[in-house]
Amino acid sequence: MRRAQENAVVEMLDIAPVADELAARFVAGGHRLYLVGGSVRDALLGRTGSAGGDAPRDLDFTTDARPEQILGILEGWADAVWDTGIEFGTVGARRRGYVLEITTFRADAYDRVSRNPTVRFGDSITDDLMRRDFSVNAMAVELHSSPGERRFVDPYGGLAALANGVLDTPAAPQESFADDPLRMLRAARFVSQLGFTPAPRVQRAMTEMSGQLARITPERVQTEFTKLILGAHPRRAIELMVETGLAEQAIPEVPAMQLAVDEHMQHKDVYTHSLVVMEQAIQRETDGPDLVLRLAALLHDIGKPATRRFETDGRVSFHHHEVVGAKMTRKRLRELRFPKSVVDDVAQLVYLHLRFHGYGKGEWTDSAVRRYVTDAGPLLDRLHRLVRSDCTTRNRRRAAALQRSYDSLEQRIETLRKQEELDAIRPDLDGNEIMKLLGVPPGPLVGKAYKHLLAVRMERGPLDRAQAEAELRRWAEEHGVAP
Structure with missing residues (x-):
């Protein structure tokens, strides 16, 4: 019965012809070759990128051949060979778009202080599979010189675990x-x-x-x-x-959120609320998994435990938790060695995620809308998704009101964008024009004038040339700069 099941499994696997070619070379050299690990697991699951998925693919093998023998077998057959992992018994190769890793049977010992093994080569596929992380990754298919000669190897119940x-x-x-x-x-x-x-x-x-x-x-x-x-x-x-x-x-800041009670009293704690926000943010993804959005959704409220206050009316407040949370987010992601761009983007989203709640019933000035867009910059679309996902109230009327309010804000953003090219807000005079009008050389004074004109642009919208020059002269006079 078991043998019949194993044969059926082998028949299911759409093993790439390149694997059988390689096996024929190993058998001719007096060795055994096994397709192993994630390659077998993913093939059984039908996942793309496995032995039966769409090219390009990565295939993992193990063998009784020693590394120097593997190199000899690959010579003249592989399109490229690399031996960067040879001290661990692994030789890499490329053949017709496939990336192959062939590793000698291992029987390692660990010092259990670091995670670095003392590499020892083994002689048994069963022992090699025993040292793997999980039983679903401890299955193998022995390949022979012809495609019909294959044997499924599953000494640790990986197939049953996969099925269950x-x-x-x-x-x-x-x-x-x-x-x-x-x-x-x-x-x-x-x-x-x-x-x-x-x-x-x-x-x-x-x-x-x-x-x-x-x-x-x-x-x-x-x-x-x-x-x-x-x-x-x-x-x-x-x-x-x-x-x-x-x-x-x-990431200890995540379990720490279990200590804080959500101010809306709609969740057991801020931790649960944050998980719901992450799930809702994922539902709003359109171009595949978004690491920055998912991290921001998970971490947007990590500043709440540090800012929790019990008010006299019995409510719980978390004033300025977005500021504290942004700092905590930056610190944690840096410690985890995330790329700087990811750290900056996630921290900025955490910092901005509450800004919308000042929008109220639409009383923001155009200046406030401009600042919202400018501060978000290229993160604006993610900020839209995060803020909408942050609505987890069970009060349908309140949820609908919040969504309508954000619809209104997005509509105003779009209107201003069309009117003013909002995505590229600049002062109405550039640095060269400022220097020419004021008769000053490059230096800090030019930067101060530039920042002033940018603030005016944000507050009043676009100025024509005459208005911009008059504003610059007024500023210069106030600061004792004679044009």
């Missing part, structure tokens, strides 16, 4: 996570990307060992967290991180 959507480890999870604590965060990432549920023993081990994540460098944590946020189910993954204590290690 369960994330388990080949070895005891405590052993696996002690070897490499990053695997705990990778578990949360697979929850987000694949919708899996950790096995009870895996979640227990994550909870017991969450402090071990401190062994991992911020760069590696950021890489996994980014993949997690960009997955299909980031809320489930964030909840898992908070429940197990991983979030305390990676």
